[in-house]
Amino acid sequence: MHNAYFVAGTDTDVGKTVCSCAILHAAQQAGIAMVGYKPIASGSDNTSQGLRNSDALLLQQASSVSVTYDEVNPYAFYRPVSPHIAAAEEHKTIEFSVLSQGLADLKAKSECVLIEGAGGWRVPVNNSDYLSSWVKQEQLPVILVVGVKLGCLNHALLTAEAIQADGLTIVGWIANQVQSTTDNYTVMITWLEQHLPGKKIAEIPYCPINKRDFLADYIDLTVLN
Numbered sequence: 001m002h003n004a005y006f007v008a009g010t011d012t013d014v015g016k017t018v019c020s021c022a023i024l025h026a027a028q029q030a031g032i033a034m035v036g037y038k039p040i041a042s043g044s045d046n047t048s049q050g051l052r053n054s055d056a057l058l059l060q061q062a063s064s065v066s067v068t069y070d071e072v073n074p075y076a077f078y079r080p081v082s083p084h085i086a087a088a089e090e091h092k093t094i095e096f097s098v099l100s101q102g103l104a105d106l107k108a109k110s111e112c113v114l115i116e117g118a119g120g121w122r123v124p125v126n127n128s129d130y131l132s133s134w135v136k137q138e139q140l141p142v143i144l145v146v147g148v149k150l151g152c153l154n155h156a157l158l159t160a161e162a163i164q165a166d167g168l169t170i171v172g173w174i175a176n177q178v179q180s181t182t183d184n185y186t187v188m189i190t191w192l193e194q195h196l197p198g199k200k201i202a203e204i205p206y207c208p209i210n211k212r213d214f215l216a217d218y219i220d221l222t223v224l225n
């Protein structure tokens with residue numbers, strides 16, 4: 001197992017958080033000290049403790065290492081918009097050095113850091129940089145979450161091509177059923193198996209929000225070894 005993985009998605013809202021929590025729970029059950037990291041989060045609640053993003057809170061809860069909110073999520077923005085827009089609105093600059101320091105701190109406290117991206121692969125953090133530029137800088141192995149729905153084969157392949165063009169490795173991918181019924185599901189999974197690099201880590205079924213504890217059972221952690 002590497003000491004960090006970056007969880008990328010074919011888009012925003014495809015299940016990066018749901019799948020990351022399933023991986024964190026699977027690691028917990030396997031006795032692996034894995035911690036979640038959401039370096040940049042847009043869409044947060046204003047609380048007495050400061051801005052709190054629901055993805056980061058879920059990752060914090062699912063981690064088998066005790067960490068503070070700020071350790072899990074160094075950049076929280078209020079509005080649920082692209083980080084480069086949110087940061088500009090709040091007169092903040094996203095510094096890669098902050099993201100890297102946060103990652104280093106979490107690595108020191110765990111066996112593995114599971115990093116959830118924001119949006120899709122080429123999400124901008126300012127006018128000239130992308131979150132993917134930081135992933136490249138850190139040379140992180142990538143886990144790709146595919147939200148299985150009409151159009152996902154194109155999104156999955158384009159994302160995989162962009163990740164590989166950045167010189168990074170897709171170690172595994174997850175098919176996440178974001179819809180209660182999906183036409184041609186089996187045919188799409190077979191196509192993804194034939195065309196995506198890396199191994200299939202899981203097929204996550206469609207699952208109501210209050211019944212997701214068992215999703216860890218679907219995760220094949222051996223792919224990450």
Ligand SMILES: Nc1ncnc2c1ncn2[C@@H]1O[C@H](COP(=O)(O)OP(=O)(O)OP(=O)(O)O)[C@@H](O)[C@H]1O
Pocket residue numbers: 009011012013014015016017018019055117118119120176177178179204205206207208209
């Ligand atoms: N397997 C699933 N079954 C049912 N609903 C799901 C499933 N996976 C994701 N969802 C729902 O789809 C929505 C998006 O999921 P999630 O928040 O995990 O996506 P994301 O890729 O992390 O989004 P973001 O880009 O905002 O971080 C949520 O409402 C979530 O509850």
Ligand SMILES: [Mg+2]
Pocket residue numbers: 016017018055116
């Ligand atoms: Mg998320």
